[in-house]
Amino acid sequence: MVNQQAEKKKADTKAQDEAKAAAAKAKAEADANKLAEEKAKYGWPAKEKSSLVGKRVARLDGLPKSTGTAKYTYDINLKNQLIAKGLGCPHAHCKIKSIDTTAAAKLPGVVFIEVLKPADPPIDPKKPDEVPPKKDWEIEWQGEILAVVAAESEAAAAEGVAAIKVEYEKLPVFVQEDNLAAAKAAGRTFPGGNKTQTEKIAGDDDDVDEFSAKELARLFKEAAHVVEGYYGVDPITHCCLEPHGSTVEWVDGKLVAHLSTQNVSGTDEGFAAGLQITSDDVTVHCDYIGGGFGSKFAPDYWAISAARISKATGRPVKFMLDRDQEFKLGGNRPSGYLKVKLGADKDGVVTVWDSEHWGSGGATPSGVSQGVVPYVFAPKNFRRVATNIKNNAAPNRAWRAPNHPQACAMTQTAYDDLAAKMGADSYDIFLKNLGTDEKPLVAGAKPSVYAGEMEVGAKLMDWKAKWHPHGKGPAKGSVVEGLGMAIHTWGGNANSSTILLKVYPDGGVETFCGTQDLGTGTRTSCAMVLGETFGLPIEAIKINIGSSKYPASGPSGGSTTIGSVCESHRRAGVDALLKIADLVAAKLGVEAATLKAVGGKIVGTGGKSVSWKEACSLIGMKPLEVMADYKSGTPSPLSNRTVGGVQMAHVAVDRETGIVRMKKFVAVQDMGLVVSPTQAESQIYGSVIMGIAYALFESRIQDPASGAVLNAEMKDYRLPRLGDIGEIVINLYEPESERSRGVIGLGEPPVISPGGAISNAVANALGVRVPVLPLTPDRVLAALAKSKKVG
């Protein structure tokens, strides 16, 4: 009986599975057909046939940026505006006992004060038993804004802030995020997830944990090489040069907010929710933004406060964070520290990985995801355990390629140490651990992509000629040199994007799209796509972005913008062109399908053509309006996801001072189809330089005793300067196999590998691993002293 039931169940499941498979197959076929149709209609021109896409053009907004006329949020000064400043909490963990604004309110020039953190927990009299959420009354990081002063000038606002009297009750502080034992002892640890996987699968009767433990032990025993290591990356901040902030005013009962944001189409809702109004009553503008890097997706409570103060005073309010607050509140990247034991076969192919890592993303426990450990490399057997530490720092925000840079620097360093231990060339070990396209040992891009990029990179770096085994290079005085590499992957699929395209009867072309330009060149790419489609120069296209009143486009995060705007602009452009072609076809008496838009003309067969202007005059009195709407995730011939990249660093290290200098850096990057090579290169240069920053210079330093951020000024937060970058060589890796996939985002991938590559190059130079980034002189010297190699 029982058996029969089981049999039936099995049969049912089988039938279900088969039906599912058939449905999936049908769907796949339909999708493929649709994709082919779409490709025929919207697809990109072949490389050699492109007039603009893939060509070098000057950034459309380059001149306003270079001559100071581009207006950023900080630059918007409205008539009669008040300047607001916030009182930052001096303590990293405390309660407010009392807050007194009387003296501040009396100062000349001070107009309005809003207290954000009241003294006592505000308990609802109706629910006296329910303690309100801790965040409403307990301050868990330094810099949190307690009150906002709006005044006639910056100086008056600052004086007002200084005159607010607060009594604090200090609470215990914990900031030792690199110290797992201390965090455990302080009760500050939280599980961050874990995963174990072995090639051999536990039998039905086995205890899975026990089985995998045994299996890992066996694999280590069998391994020809075993490496144990410790690696880490300290927390860093976003340090946008334009701080977070807004200039807001109420016009006819509606909020107009100039906000420094990566998310114009989404922050209207943020304001609406914060102010209990509807998003129809909010317009967000952001023509230019001075850096975001993942930290500017929301209005944040300080912009909401500015809006409330503006409402209360009936005057526009400008509230930009101070530099100090920008460092403390404006966003930071979680730290990560990892202990690992790995085993490899005699060829250096890693067979088993066993790691534990920890770190902190601030007061809201989070850290580097276990899902990306080890990074890109995906050995067949692994155990990885993550622990999140709650420390007294502001919660982290997405920082360019969240999780990946830390994971890369914490794990590909171990692969490099394997090469060091074997006396092997790191290049060969990396290559062997890619696997093949049929049997990949990596995640993300195909092994052949990484391998192809490695080959290109090695040539540009002259790797084989320059390589020497770890620590065995020649010294010039106390200076030694070394090479290192790392590889990375990223999704970068297109976000959703809607646009309104208008073609005017006089030939003018204008678009409206609620996207934004972070400095990646969004305006320029949009114009290139439409210029390509219409056969016009980019200057002929008027691009309107940066307003929440335009058709919505996704936030610029996760390298999703280029794909999204290419989708919407290309689709709208083609749709508009088809309509115009119909009109031209009628006029010229040719088949619409034979018409092409090139060189400012609509050209048909047999040399018949009309100028773009003439063609547009056929539209009639009213402009031709076309909307296009791309939904993220829809398969498309225009855009795609998943890129691979390879980077190589050549450094020199002074063994007497521990100073590391960049000599050369090679970045080979796949991004599918390259829309704007000039700006793609700029993105990669920028990523590499930001990578040099976190590899060698920057980290957020907190006072171990008080939790204060000690280096919350530009002067103290060390960043590389123009003289620190060495030579940077970029290769846009675009073989047809990758180009044909379509456009894929680039903002993040090239910032992932520099930490790992530079750390590996330093290890190669010294023959000693400096475990934790940034590789500052004190750390380099400490690592050398440990191995007795100073000088």
Next chain:
Amino acid sequence: MDRTHHRPPSGFSRRDFLRGSGAVAAAGAIVSQTQAIAQEAKGTRILSGEQTLALSVNGKDVKVKAEPRTTLLEVLRYQLDLTGAKPVSGDASSGASTVMIDGKPVSASVELAVRCVGKKIETVESLAKDAVPAAFVACDAQQCGFCTPGFVVATRAFLNKNPKATEEEVRKGLNGNICRCGTYANVIHAALMVVKGGANG
């Protein structure tokens, strides 16, 4: 070695102590003082409260209101709508507020407006037709662009002094500015392009 010398060195002239007369430059150019309190301390006025200052900015004479504590940067940005110079650090470390005063690159964020009376102030806006911004565009030496005006003024000042600068000199000479987006490589290209005759050269 004799480290106890404290005689006036021979040739150091006491005349210096008296040289210069009380009624020069700065005080003369302050045109009026709304709610200002001015005292005299042996011939020098002590100013406090808001003053009206006459400044020369980008070749134009302008009048602005400033307290002694008002920085040149605040005056440019809030009163003259010259927002090219940016507030980034408030401590002169980023170079984002670089302007030229009497031809020299300085950080407007740490210069007091009262001190700028009688001086020639040039901001990035005065370089609209200059070869430097054109080269920045040609070399794509800007991303978010927030640091760019400061870099443009610094580059102009640097090239005025070193018109034939080599790559090595550029790499040594333009370290007073910070860019977070990482445009340094293209700033180097742009500066060298100007040396070689500019974007159209």
Next chain:
Amino acid sequence: MKSFAYASPTTEGEALSLLAEPGEIEILAGGTDLVGLMKKMIITPDLVVNILDIPSLKTIEQLDNGAIAIGAAVTLDEVLAHPYLDPYPAIGQAIEGISSMQLQCQGTIGGEVLQRPQCWYFRGGRGLLAAGGSAVEDGDSRYHAIFGNDGAAKFVSASRIAPALIALNATARVIGPVATGGSPVGLNGEDASERFFPIEQLFRIPRHEGERESVLARGEFLTHIILPDRRNFASATYEVRQGAGPDFPLAAAAASLRIEGGIVREGEIVLGQVAPTPWISRAAVAALIGQPVNEQTAEAAGLAAVTAARPLSHNAYKVQLAKTAVKRAILRAAGQETGGF
């Protein structure tokens, strides 16, 4: 910034009268340091006296005996470019190290020498001595002193040029009210006094909050730095700088050496960024006198310079850096390869 009154005297005498006004007074030179400190309200003067309109403070003059008088308000770019200073590369190298054109054009030599410490506890509002030294002891001392740190003061003297000036035996000219005890000078002989003293005596290690790191008394200010004729000395500054920017060096040293017949006869070695004052190392000089300059003797002098170092909990690495700075300053002064970057 707190509101303040402002005055811009045009003679040294007027400046002195202004400095005698009541209230808290700060002297404003280039302002690159002071204005930032006022913005953060770490310093909140009632009156700010600008010294850039005093012509006598803005010249570099050659005196009778080959000495050079540099006005305190001369900007660093002018000092760097002035041919009178060509024989003293230690000074130019220190200014080049600042590496920001803007700071060089705006900052003055007087302001550079008298700039306030960079200690992050001081700049974070915990007082010059950082809560009597305890903030540093319990905190992060990676950029703090390895010498002269046994009292409450643990910061390092920030000036990059002072070590070179001291090594070159410079004299400070300071004027002030009669009470400071210098020679009477001034408008009528009683109003003011003038003091000349070795420039290292400008600096002191403050013992309690309220005492500054310079000896200047209320009403006094630095007008000139006078370099004696030292053309028969070779000099150099070597700074351990992590990057190309104006970040402060991690350690530095200036050396001036009289080398005759290949042998060091006389000299001065001064370390920077290692103590609450520029730190004169007699031991390093002693190790060099009578020796030729080479890798070994320079190394020995470097070692001698740091044997008495007493690092705090986070800055032991600075001992190695200070040693290297001394060694390389000596080698550079002698025109030899430094062996590093």
